Amino acid sequence: MANLSLTKKKSIAEEAYVELEKLYVKQEMTLDYSNAWELLVGGILGAQTTDEQVNRVTAVLFKKYPNIEDFANSSFENMMQEINSIGLYRNKAKALIGSAQKILKDFDGKIPTEREALMSLPGVGPKVASLVRGDYYGIPAIVVDTHCGRISQLLGLSNSQNPTIIEKDLMKILPEETWINWGHYLVLHGRKYCKARCRNCLACPLNDCCHYANKKSIQKKITEAKEQQLEDGCF
Ligand code: SF4
Incomplete structure (x- = not known):
């Protein structure tokens, strides 16, 4: 060392x-997204998965579920089906629905900028928090x-x-x-x-x-x- x-x-x-x-x-960064929520979704789905696999899934997912409310109202079974081509899809489906519901309930439907607030969302650790803070909000983060x-x-x-x-x-x-x-x-x-x-x-x-x-x-x-x-x- x-x-x-x-x-x-x-x-x-x-x-x-x-x-x-x-x-x-x-x-360029390889995850496809057009807003902070989509980047957060890509980050959650990206654990132990390539960006290419994530982009293939989100290309369809974001058309069927265009906003946070759609994710929050999805059933666990439906969300699992949408993302079952990538690893850890059960946990990730749970995290996506849980994060969407928490953002609507606790953050007025807006993706928070603070690291701790982001990390309070299911499926969001330091890496995804830094990804959203840095790449979407332009807040220095590694x-x-x-x-x-x-x-x-x-x-x-x-x-x-x-x-x-x-x-x-x-x-x-x-x-x-x-x-x-x-x-x-x-x-x-x-x-x-x-x-x-x-x-x-x-x-x-x-x-x-x-x-x-x-x-x-x-x-x-x-x-x-x-x-x-x-x-x-x-x-
Ligand atoms: S950064 Fe480059 S030089 Fe250093 S260990 Fe990796 S491949 Fe080797």
Whole structure:
């Protein structure tokens, strides 16, 4: 586990962000939504599911259930049927109906902006709360999903496995204006270079600053591979 000084972490984060921005600045977020409720629904449905799967389901769901009231009045059985092509659909159906009912009852039909209020909704944890706050309301927040958590640790920016603690660690290191993008960029980076089971450190543009890649054993492999002009590395 990395135990770097705050100054070192800030320098890694700064360098990594510059590279991430070059790589992903033009890439859009992949969940489809047109208002805060739809983003919240996408976030709830997104647990352990790809954005593509969520978008396939919501394309139909939002036509049949165009507003929060429709979700609140849906039967559990109907909602389960609508979303049963994605994982954890029972819990997610319950969360969607419960969240819609709570928003109508406690928040006057409006999606709250405060983190605690969002997290009081069924199925909404820190990740979905940050997603809605950052992407819809533009309130600086870091979405720590599995990619963001894993890569932030590899870079040496946090030692924790807990998304809430990782988010707090990152907030001390990253400038506020980078928080929203940081989470999105690391999702894209996790798909492209830094997969959970196959890190392509040789090709990764962050390998100069990444704490993991700068460990002696890994650095040796990178150097050797570069010397042999290998284009693909996976270790
Ligand atoms: S250098 Fe390797 S460990 Fe570091 S971010 Fe890139 S792929 Fe991940």
